[in-house]
Every structure is written in C-alpha cells, then in structure tokens.
Amino acid sequence: MPAVVTRPDAPARPARWTLRALTGAVVAVLVVAGCAPAKDQAQVPTSAATSSGAPTPDLAPFYDQVLEWSSCAQGECATATVPLDYADPTGASIGIALARQRATGGEALGSLLVNPGGPGVSGVDFLAQAASTVSDDVQRQFDLVAFDPRGVQRSSPVACVDGPQLDEVVSFDADYSTDEGIQEAADVFGELGAACLERTGAALGHVDTVSAARDLDVLRAALGDDALTYLGYSYGTQLGATYAALFPERVGRLVLDGALDPTLTSDELAEGQAVGFENALRAYVADCLAGTSCPLDGSVDEGMQQVRDLLDLAVADPLPTGTDRRLTGSLAFYGIAMPLYAQQLWPYLTQGLTAAIEGGDGSVLLQLADAYFDRQPDGTYATNSTEAFWAIGCVDDRQSADPDEMRAQAERIEAAAPTVGSFFSYGGVVCAQWPVPLVGGLEDYSAQGAAPILVVGTTNDPATPYAWAEKLATTLSSASLLTYEGEGHTAYGSSNDCVADAVDGYLLSGTVPPEGTRC
Numbered sequence: 001m002p003a004v005v006t007r008p009d010a011p012a013r014p015a016r017w018t019l020r021a022l023t024g025a026v027v028a029v030l031v032v033a034g035c036a037p038a039k040d041q042a043q044v045p046t047s048a049a050t051s052s053g054a055p056t057p058d059l060a061p062f063y064d065q066v067l068e069w070s071s072c073a074q075g076e077c078a079t080a081t082v083p084l085d086y087a088d089p090t091g092a093s094i095g096i097a098l099a100r101q102r103a104t105g106g107e108a109l110g111s112l113l114v115n116p117g118g119p120g121v122s123g124v125d126f127l128a129q130a131a132s133t134v135s136d137d138v139q140r141q142f143d144l145v146a147f148d149p150r151g152v153q154r155s156s157p158v159a160c161v162d163g164p165q166l167d168e169v170v171s172f173d174a175d176y177s178t179d180e181g182i183q184e185a186a187d188v189f190g191e192l193g194a195a196c197l198e199r200t201g202a203a204l205g206h207v208d209t210v211s212a213a214r215d216l217d218v219l220r221a222a223l224g225d226d227a228l229t230y231l232g233y234s235y236g237t238q239l240g241a242t243y244a245a246l247f248p249e250r251v252g253r254l255v256l257d258g259a260l261d262p263t264l265t266s267d268e269l270a271e272g273q274a275v276g277f278e279n280a281l282r283a284y285v286a287d288c289l290a291g292t293s294c295p296l297d298g299s300v301d302e303g304m305q306q307v308r309d310l311l312d313l314a315v316a317d318p319l320p321t322g323t324d325r326r327l328t329g330s331l332a333f334y335g336i337a338m339p340l341y342a343q344q345l346w347p348y349l350t351q352g353l354t355a356a357i358e359g360g361d362g363s364v365l366l367q368l369a370d371a372y373f374d375r376q377p378d379g380t381y382a383t384n385s386t387e388a389f390w391a392i393g394c395v396d397d398r399q400s401a402d403p404d405e406m407r408a409q410a411e412r413i414e415a416a417a418p419t420v421g422s423f424f425s426y427g428g429v430v431c432a433q434w435p436v437p438l439v440g441g442l443e444d445y446s447a448q449g450a451a452p453i454l455v456v457g458t459t460n461d462p463a464t465p466y467a468w469a470e471k472l473a474t475t476l477s478s479a480s481l482l483t484y485e486g487e488g489h490t491a492y493g494s495s496n497d498c499v500a501d502a503v504d505g506y507l508l509s510g511t512v513p514p515e516g517t518r519c
Contacts, residue, residue, distance in 0.1 A: 053221065053250075058089040063221040067098070074099035074127045074146075080222050082150070082215045084206050094203060096215055097154035098147045099124040101131055105140030110252075111223045112142035112507070113216070115149070117234025117258070119209070120388030122153040133493030134231070135504050142507070145223060149239070150215060151200075151207030151388050158207060158391040160196040163379045166386065170373055171328045173315050176410070176426050182403050185426065189390075190433030196391060197435040205436035207388070208395040209262070213242040217250065227252030227451070229507070233490045234258040234464055237455070241476060245442050248450035253507050256479075257456040258490035259469035262445050266399040266427065271413050272465050274424035278417035280340040280462035281307065283487055288350055295354040307336065308419045310356055319362030327362025327369075333423045335365030338372040340462045342494065343487040394431035395439045401432035446477045453479040454506045454513070456491050456499065463489045483518040495519065 054063035067078040077099050084092040102108070112134070116126040123146035130144055148155040161169070169192055175181035197204050216239065220228045229252045232240040237256035244251050245262075264272070285303040288294040296303035313319070315329030327335070335352055339345035352364035369375075374382040400406065410425035417424070447453070453476050457469025466483070473481035484491035484499050492503045498519030505511035 053226075055217075056089070059083070059086075059218075062089070062093075062218050065222050067222050069100065072099065074101075074124055076100045076102070077124070080147075080215075080219055082218050084156075084203060086211060086214050092202070094150060094156040096147055096150065096219065097124050098145060098219065099127045100146075101127060101139070101144040103139065103141060103143050104136070108143045109141045110143070110225045110227075110229055111145045111220075112138065113145050113147065113219065113223075113228065113230045115147070115230070115232045115236030115239055117232070117236045118152070118385060118389055119149070119235045119239075119392040120152055120383075120385040121235075122383055122385070123147045123149070124154060125383070130231075135500060138504055138507050142229065143223075145219075147219060149207075149212040151203065151391055152385070153383055153388075156203045157200075157384045158196055158204060158388045159199040159384060160192055160387045160391075163375070163381055165195075166373075166381060167325070167375075167379070170334075170369075170386065171325070171331050173318075173329045174426070174429070176406075179403055182406070182426065182429060185429040186401065186432040189430045192390070193394070193434045196387060200391075204391060205395065205439070207392050208439035209239055209242050209392065210246070210439065210441060213239055213246055216243050217247050220250065225252070226250070229253045231255045231492070231507075232257070233492075235260055237464075237472065238262045240453075241445055241447070241472060242442065244447035244450050244453060244476060245445045248447040251447065251450040251453065251478075253451070253510065254453045255456065255492065255503055255507065256453065256472065257492045257503075258461060258464040259455050259457055259472040260464050261468050261472040261475055262441055263475055264468065264471070266393075266397045267409055270399070270409070270424045270427050271416060272468060273463060274413045274417035274421045276462045276465040277337055277340060277420050277424075279460055279465075280487065281336070281419060283460055284340060284346050284349060287346065288353075291350075293354070294350065295357045304419045306357065307353070310353070311336075311420075311423075314356075314362070319356060319360060319365075321361070321363040321366045323363070323366075325366065327356070327366050330423075331369040332356070332362065332365055333420065334372045335362075335368040337420075337462070338368045341489040390430060394434040395436060396441060398431040398434070398438055399428035401428035445475050448477050450476070450478045452510070452512045454482060454503065455479045456482045456484065456503065458484045458486055458488060458491050458495070460487045461489050480512050480515060482513050483516075485518055491519075 054060040069076040069078045079095040079097055081093050082096055083089040084094050114130045115123050127146040151158045174185035227250055230240050238260040240254050240256050241262050286300050288296055289303055296306050311329055311332055314327055314332035318326035318328045321327055339349035352368055355361040355364045373386050376382050406426045406428050413425050414421035455469050455473045457466045459466045473479045482502050484495045486495055491499045502513045
C-alpha cells in the first residue's frame with residue numbers, strides 16, 4: 001500500500017506550543033499534583049559573570065562581544081554575532097536572535113537558556129510559554145533567555161518556498177510500491193532543497209547542530225556566564241548534549257527533557273518514533289473507548305484498525321474539508337499525531353476522528369495538521385519551522401536512499417507499528433537530493449568531566465520515546481535520569497509537582513534526584 005512522505009525522523013515538537021487551529025485560543029497544559037521525591041545533594045557550579053574564555057584567538061571577538069539589549073514584545077531583545085563557519089571564524093558571520101526576561105528577584109545568579117526543540121522551533125517565540133512553565137522560584141534567581149538557533153525564524157532563517165508550494169509538499173502522498181514512486185518523492189524534496197539553497201544561500205550548509213552548540217557557548221560568554229545553565233526540550237536535548245560533549249568543563253546545570261540521544265541513527269530515530277506514536281495512539285484509543293462519545297468501537301485493537309482504515313481512506317480518496325484543500329493521508333496523519341503530544345489535547349483528536357469517521361469530514365483533522373505546521377488561515381506559514389526542520393535534519397544525518405534498504409526498513413517499522421509505521425518509512429527520500437553536504441555529528445558524546453546533568457523522560461512520550469532518555473542518561477557520563485510515569489511529550493511544567501520539585505531543586509541548588517527516581 002502507498003505510504004506518505006514524512007519529515008526526516010518524523011514529528012518532534014514541544015508539548016507546550018500554541019494550538020491556534022480550532023478557536024485561536026491557547027491550549028493550557030495542566031499541572032497535576034504529585035509526590036516529591038527524596039533528593040541527593042551534588043556540587044554543581046552556577047553561572048557567574050566573569051571571563052569568556054574563547055577557545056581560540058580568532059573566536060575572541062565573538063566571545064568578548066557586548067550585547068545591546070532593547071525593549072521588544074518579548075521583554076528585552078538582542079542579537080549576538082557568531083561565525084557562519086567555525087572552521088573559518090574570520091569569514092562571514094551571522095546573527096543569533098535572543099530574548100530575555102529579567103530575574104524577578106533582583107540580581108540574577110546568571111542566565112537560564114531555554115530551547116523548545118524542533119529542530120526549527122523559535123525560542124524567542126517560546127519565551128512567554130517558558131515563563132509560564134519554569135517555576136517562580138527559578139525565575140526569581142535566573143534571567144530567562146531564549147534564542148532562535150541558526151537557520152530558525154530570526155537567526156539567518158532557512159527560506160525555501162511560499163505557502164501554496166509548502167502546502168503541496170506537506171500534503172503529498174507518495175506511492176512507495178514502485179521505484180518510480182520512490183523517485184517521484186525524492187524529486188519533490190530535491191526541488192524543495194534546490195529552492196532552499198537558492199533563497200537561503202551558503203547558510204543552508206551551516207545549520208547543523210554542532211555549529212548551533214558552538215553558538216550556544218558564544219551566547220553563554222556574551223551573557224557573562226562562566227558555566228551554561230540550560231533547559232532543553234525534545235531536540236533541545238540533542239543540542240544540550242552536543243554542547244556538553246564539546247564543552248564539558250563549561251557545563252553548569254543542564255536539564256534535558258524529552259531526550260533525544262545524538263548517537264542514534266536516523267533509522268533508529270524513525271523506528272523509535274513510529275513505536276512511540278503507536279503506543280501513544282493506543283493509549284488514546286483505550287481512553288476514548290472507555291468514554292461515552294468515542295467514534296471508535298470494539299476492542300483497542302479494533303479501534304486502532306479503524307484509525308488505520310481512516311488513514312488508508314485519506315490516501316486513496318482524500319476527504320473534503322469545506323475548503324479547496326482536501327485531507328490527504330499525510331495531513332490526516334499529522335492531524336492525528338499533533339494531539340498526541342499532550343493528553344490534554346486528546347478531546348481535539350476525538351472531535352477530528354468523529355467528524356472524519358462519522359461524517360466523512362476532514363476539516364478538524366486539517367486544522368490540527370495546520371496547527372502542527374504553523375499554517376495560518378490565510379495560507380501563509382507563521383514560522384519557518386517546517387523548512388528549518390528538514391534543513392537541519394539533512395545536514396545532521398541522512399537515511400539511506402537505496403530503495404531496497406528503505407523497503408527492508410519499512411517492513412521492520414510497519415511490523416513494530418502497524419497503525420502509523422508507514423508514515424515513518426522511506427525517510428531517505430527527504431535528503432536524497434539535498435543540495436549541501438552532510439555535516440554530521442561528533443564521534444564522542446560522553447562529555448567526560450562534565451558536572452552532573454539531569455535527563456528527564458516520560459514513559460509514554462510519543463515523539464521522544466522513554467528508551468531514548470534511558471540511552472542518553474548512559475551516553476552522558478555524568479547524567480542522572482528522572483522518570484515521569486505518564487503520557488505526553490516532555491514533563492517539566494506539564495506533568496506533576498514531583499517532576500517540578502526535582503527539576504527546581506537541581507536548577508536552584510544542584511540537587512540531583514536519587515538514581516531511579518520516578519514521579
């Protein structure tokens with residue numbers, strides 16, 4: 001059966017981003033009360049406003065720069081200058097956009113840099129949500145500082161196509177049953193990549209995670225902090241882990257929530273996320289069937305099959321939506337996947353499935369897919385997150401584009417995740433014709449000598465499966481794992497007091513939760 005083109009490694013978004021599709025209102029993420037774990041004390045350096053410590057003389061001008069802050073909608077904003085290419089620091093430079101909320105308690109201990117994930121999600125736009133997520137105690141002690149990583153939104157952003165052209169790409173259903181169908185999919189993304197290079201220029205080849213982590217150290221120095229204090233969600237954990245591996249001696253307190261281990265290959269990421277979303281969908285279906293207004297019926301297995309049948313229908317005969325756009329299989333998948341990021345969004349999925357299954361109406365699922373992609377009602381896209389996602393993914397790692405290897409991988413994925421697995425298969429087509437070279441990652445992510453790092457994992461996280469948090473906690477030599485037993489993507493600020501207390505204790509006093517702490 002035909003499968004749809006997926007983004008490389010499939011969805012990865014923060015749980016707390018704004019749902020604009022249905023009513024334009026922000027969906028609040030509720031905090032559930034929980035137990036506070038026992039704690040151990042560890043000596044962890046805090047940030048202090050002293051020297052920058054540039055790694056090389058050529059980088060000293062970047063490390064020693066003085067940020068010029070001005071008032072903006074987010075509070076205070078500034079732009080830091082970094083090299084486009086760290087192998088040639090005297091060459092071209094680019095700007096990294098920053099936004100800051102000052103510590104509410106007066107003089108700050110230092111800066112808490114936050115990254116919402118993606119890759120491709122704007123940290124500057126996320127700052128207001130971070131302020132509603134991070135505890136008041138932490139905000140009294142730290143300046144909250146958000147940034148747009150290189151290639152994202154305000155920081156030399158990747159630019160590719162206009163709204164109607166992006167609509168075509170994200171709604172495209174490929175037929176992978178033939179070599180011709182696979183080639184057509186590769187050509188679609190090849191044309192997209194060519195457009196990205198034409199509109200973005202040389203920066204397209206320098207949006208890799210390793211360069212972004214080097215930027216993070218420049219930001220640390222420009223903010224006047226000797227050590228990095230950092231809160232990273234989802235892909236932000238990969239960025240934080242990369243920083244720790246590059247600069248272990250400058251690690252202060254790093255919270256990595258919704259972990260993505262950078263040693264995983266693209267194939268491992270694709271299969272892991274397929275299983276993660278399969279499990280999250282199964283939990284939703286069980287909850288839906290236990291309610292009174294579920295459009296599904298029978299057993300959980302039967303309910304999962306009904307969702308699969310809907311996805312197959314959308315591929316074969318896209319559903320009407322009351323607009324000139326129809327709900328393709330690709331859009332139906334993203335409309336289903338988006339509410340799985342947080343259990344509080346499950347009622348929207350019930351609305352979407354009810355309309356589609358009982359009324360043949362794809363409009364609600366289309367709205368949910370549009371929310372995932374930051375598409376606005378006028379047909380424009382509010383951010384460049386989708387294009388940046390592809391661009392960063394294709395310079396960081398690439399799956400094999402060999403048809404036989406992709407078919408073998410698809411069999412493994414679909415056996416492990418029969419309901420949604422096809423939407424995580426054939427990811428090699430995305431980067432097969434990408435017009436800039438692969439940059440890749442680091443050889444060693446152990447971060448030997450780093451101060452204690454806190455990894456947070458959720459047991460039924462769809463986008464970053466719990467096994468990845470377990471893996472990252474072993475990859476990083478100084479990491480401890482905090483487990484949240486629950487649903488949804490990421491935990492700090494959206495789960496319970498047990499998680500909040502553990503993370504706050506670590507950020508404020510270096511208190512690392514005891515090994516094996518579960519909330």
